[in-house]
Amino acid sequence: MLKPDIKLIQKYNQPGPRYTSYPTALSFTEEIDKEALLADSKNETGPLSLYFHIPFCESLCWFCGCTTVITTDHDRSNAYLDLLEKEVKLFQPFLHPDRKAVQLHFGGGTPNFLEPDLIRRLGRIIHDHFDFEPDSELSVELDPRRLTGDHIKAFAEMGVNRASFGVQDVNPVVQKAIHRIQPTELNLQAIEWLRDEGFQSINLDLIYGLPHQSVESFSDTLDEVISYDPDRFAVFSYAHVPSIKPAQKILARSILPPAETKLEILTMLTEKLTSNGYVYVGMDHFAKEDDELTLAQRNKTLQRNFQGYSTKADAEICGFGMSSVSQTSHVYRQNYKTVDIYSESLAEDRLPVQRGYILSPEDLTRREVIMKLMCHLSLNFEEVSQKLNIDFTQKFSRELAALRAMEEDELVEITSENLSITELGRLFIRNVAMHFDAYLQEKETRFSRTI
Numbered sequence: 003m004l005k006p007d008i009k010l011i012q013k014y015n016q017p018g019p020r021y022t023s024y025p026t027a028l029s030f031t032e033e034i035d036k037e038a039l040l041a042d043s044k045n046e047t048g049p050l051s052l053y054f055h056i057p058f059c060e061s062l063c064w065f066c067g068c069t070t071v072i073t074t075d076h077d078r079s080n081a082y083l084d085l086l087e088k089e090v091k092l093f094q095p096f097l098h099p100d101r102k103a104v105q106l107h108f109g110g111g112t113p114n115f116l117e118p119d120l121i122r123r124l125g126r127i128i129h130d131h132f133d134f135e136p137d138s139e140l141s142v143e144l145d146p147r148r149l150t151g152d153h154i155k156a157f158a159e160m161g162v163n164r165a166s167f168g169v170q171d172v173n174p175v176v177q178k179a180i181h182r183i184q185p186t187e188l189n190l191q192a193i194e195w196l197r198d199e200g201f202q203s204i205n206l207d208l209i210y211g212l213p214h215q216s217v218e219s220f221s222d223t224l225d226e227v228i229s230y231d232p233d234r235f236a237v238f239s240y241a242h243v244p245s246i247k248p249a250q251k252i253l254a255r256s257i258l259p260p261a262e263t264k265l266e267i268l269t270m271l272t273e274k275l276t277s278n279g280y281v282y283v284g285m286d287h288f289a290k291e292d293d294e295l296t297l298a299q300r301n302k303t304l305q306r307n308f309q310g311y312s313t314k315a316d317a318e319i320c321g322f323g324m325s326s327v328s329q330t331s332h333v334y335r336q337n338y339k340t341v342d343i344y345s346e347s348l349a350e351d352r353l354p355v356q357r358g359y360i361l362s363p364e365d366l367t368r369r370e371v372i373m374k375l376m377c378h379l380s381l382n383f384e385e386v387s388q389k390l391n392i393d394f395t396q397k398f399s400r401e402l403a404a405l406r407a408m409e410e411d412e413l414v415e416i417t418s419e420n421l422s423i424t425e426l427g428r429l430f431i432r433n434v435a436m437h438f439d440a441y442l443q444e445k446e447t448r449f450s451r452t453i
Contacts, residue, residue, distance in 0.1 A: 008262055010411060010430075015261045017449040018432045018442070020285070021376050022308045023334060024369040025359060025441050026449075027327070030336055032357045039358040042333040043096040046318045050097070051105035052132065053309065054086065054124070055323030057341070058115040060148060063182045064252045065170070065212060065240055069325035069339055070111050079116050082323075082341070087127045088348045089322050094131060097320075102133045105314045108142040108162075114149050118156040125160025139164055139314065141203075146188040151195045158199040165196050166205035166236070171212060172223045179213035180253070186226065193230055203233045203293070210267045211240035215259050220267050224274050234295065235280060235288040236310060237271055239264065241451075261451070268429060284376060285431050287311050304377040311377070324354070332366070334359045364440065367392065372435045379431070380422040401437045408434060 019026045057071040058078065071078075106128070116124065134140075141164035142157050157165075169189055170182060177183050196204055206227055210220055227235070242258060244250040259267070272282055280288040281296045287310065289295040298304040298313040305315045308327045319329040324344040327336045335358035338344040347354035361369065367390050374381055383394040395402065395418075405421070408414045413427035414434060423434055436442055 010413075011261050011265055013411075014430050014433045015451050016433070017451055018436050019439070019449050020432065021372055021435055022306060022310065023327075023329070024372045024439070025361075025365060027334075027336070029441055030334060030357045030359050034358055034360070036335075036353075036355045036358075038360065039333050039335040039355055040096055040353065042330040042360075043093075043318065043320075043328075044098075046330050047098065047101070049104040049135065049314070049317045050101055050132065051107075051307075051312070051314055051317040051319045052103050052128070053107050053109065053319060053321040053323075053326055053328075054113075054128075055109055055111065055321065055326040055337075056082075056113040056115060057111040057324055058082075059110065059112045059145075060115070061181065062249055063170075063180055064249050065180050065182075065209060066249070067241055067243070067247055068111065071341060076115070076117060079120050083116075083120060083124055083127065085341075085345055085348050086124070086322055089354065090127060090131050092348070092351065092353050093320065093322075102135050104135045104138050104317055105312070106134070106138065106140040106162075107309055108157075109309070110143060112145045112148060113142050114144050114153045114157075116153075118150075118152040121153065121156035122159060125156075129160065134161070141165065143167065144192065146192040147182075147184055149188075149192055149195070151198075154195045154199050154201075158201070163201055164203040164205070165201050166207060166234075167192060168207040168209075169223075169227055170207065170209045171215065171220065172226050173214070173219050175214050176212050176219070189227075189230065193232075205234040205236060206230065206232045208235060208237045208271075209240050210237065210271065211242075211259055211264045213253055213258055215263075215267065217263065217266050217270050221270060221274065224271055228275070228278050233290055233293055235275060236286055237268075237275075237288065238286050239268070265429065272428075282428065284311050284379075285428075299377065302378050306373055306376050332361050334361075367397075368438050368440060371398070371438050375421075375423065375435050375438075376431065379428065380420060382420055384419065398438065404437055405434070 057069060059070045059072055060074050062072050140162040142162050144165055144167040146167055171177065172186060193204060242250055244254060275288045276282055279290060281291060283289050283295050283299050287295060294313045295311055303315050305312050307319060307329060321328040324337055324341050325339040327334060335355050337354045338347060338356040344354045370390060387394045402416060405414055405416060409416050413424055413430050415422045415424060423431060427434060
């Protein structure tokens with residue numbers, strides 16, 4: 003992979019979305035008819051992708067950007083499952099009874115904050131209300147620091163067959179700086195338990211741009227985690243947004259790598275992972291050659307949503323729990339972000355929807371374009387024109403003209419038929435997609451920087 007020079011970094015290191023949705027969550031509004039947000043589910047006929055947000059963590063990682071509840075009181079779990087069960091029951095009338103789930107994901111927070119018996123209870127709640135296709139993907143995010151073999155057995159009993167857990171960095175100096183001490187022994191133990199229970203896929207999360215990281219130190223981290231032989235890696239750029247996540251102010255006192263170093267790390271990790279049998283699937287995901295993500299990208303069935311890259315196209319995302327996001331063909335909606343208000347809504351027999359967004363025809367067009375770029379790294383103008391019933395080059399003539407500057411920098415290639423992102427351009431994929439974002443200028447200062 004080519005290495006970008008400092009001028010490119012200075013030119014393109016600007017605030018920008020990660021495009022897990024379009025429009026982004028910053029466009030969601032409370033000034034909207036909640037019934038209209040929910041009504042769209044009644045019109046959907048495709049499969050379901052279920053998401054359950056378990057917000058609890060025993061301690062706060064200072065880099066974290068998730069919506070969490072920090073507590074050591076495990077008694078709160080049972081009451082929270084009561085809320086989830088009620089939300090599921092209230093949502094049932096909005097779904098046709100014949101629809102089946104093809105995907106389930108537990109996120110957080112820390113899903114294994116739940117004790118094994120409560121995991122089993124959650125499994126009963128879900129399977130009592132939803133039917134699954136035989137080849138469904140059921141996945142969970144885990145924290146090896148709070149994990150036991152019984153946790154994994156309980157998840158396996160409900161059918162969970164995929165797992166992901168954060169490593170971030172194996173360097174003890176970095177771990178101390180981010181308030182997440184996680185010895186190698188815990189990582190190896192977690193992987194052993196997962197494989198013993200027959201989990202089909204293991205993903206590891208890493209973060210670059212954390213305090214005290216260097217190209218050399220992160221290379222050492224990669225050498226170790228590659229030896230674990232996971233099926234996938236998600237390698238995220240640390241988003242320093244202390245104005246939104248106040249705990250990150252603690253990290254400002256540490257030395258964060260400059261943008262130049264972050265990009266050097268990204269270049270290095272891309273080269274190292276691809277030379278060790280992992281395919282660079284998208285912005286932050288790497289997977290083995292025979293992995294479903296890799297095959298989906300090759301077959302152009304890959305999609306991107308609030309959970310990252312996914313192989314389950316056209317599935318309606320049904321989110322449950324505080325702060326969870328749902329997505330239909332035309333609508334995004336999000337639950338209340340605090341347990342108290344989430345609970346109050348359910349106590350009044352109301353679905354806890356706080357805000358949302360109904361996509362316009364223009365939004366749908368631009369979403370298709372942006373997601374194709376994020377997933378497939380290219381656009382065929384004729385193919386998109388036919389699918390969206392537009393003349394692509396005419397409609398987006400201004401955007402294509404603006405992209406000529408990126409073409410001169412060898413980040414994209416533009417012909418009369420295609421727009422393609424180059425190998426070097428993959429490092430700036432967010433910047434490419436931003437050209438097709440109609441809402442960017444009014445909200446751009448609230449995003450993390452692209453590098």
